[in-house]
Amino acid sequence: MGKQKLETIDEFNEVLQREQKFILVKHSLTCPISKAAFDEYEDFVSQNESIPTYYLYVQEARPLSNFIAETFSIRHESPQALLFEGGAVKWDASHRKITKETLANASA
Numbered sequence: 001m002g003k004q005k006l007e008t009i010d011e012f013n014e015v016l017q018r019e020q021k022f023i024l025v026k027h028s029l030t031c032p033i034s035k036a037a038f039d040e041y042e043d044f045v046s047q048n049e050s051i052p053t054y055y056l057y058v059q060e061a062r063p064l065s066n067f068i069a070e071t072f073s074i075r076h077e078s079p080q081a082l083l084f085e086g087g088a089v090k091w092d093a094s095h096r097k098i099t100k101e102t103l104a105n106a107s108a
Contacts, residue, residue, distance in 0.1 A: 002049060002053070003055055004053075005054070006064060007060060007061045012064055015052075019052050021051075021052070021086075022052040022053060023051065023082070023083055023106075024055065025041045025080070025082075026056055026058055026065055026081075027041075027055055027056070027057055027078065028057075029058075031078065033095050037081070037099075041055070048103075051107050077094035077095070081106075090106075
């Protein structure tokens with residue numbers, strides 16, 4: 001299944017309706033901590049291909065990033081990983097707490 005980039009609120013809403021459970025990662029293209037977290041996310045994806053995962057680049061998808069923060073009452077951070085299940089956020093982590101292990105534990 002791998003990972004898929006989201007850029008619009010419509011794309012996100014389609015995923016929210018289609019997927020019972022998925023991970024979304026917010027990634028900043030300019031932050032070294034975000035780069036490290038995104039590398040961990042990519043390691044996780046390569047070892048867990050059956051779990052749907054999505055990502056967005058905060059600089060390219062700010063309206064979507066803000067929409068998610070407001071809709072789910074989750075304070076925006078980047079990097080940030082969110083586990084959605086049944087249309088709600090069940091888990092979130094940010095910065096150095098995003099590792100392939102924390103992603104695996106959250107999605108298990």
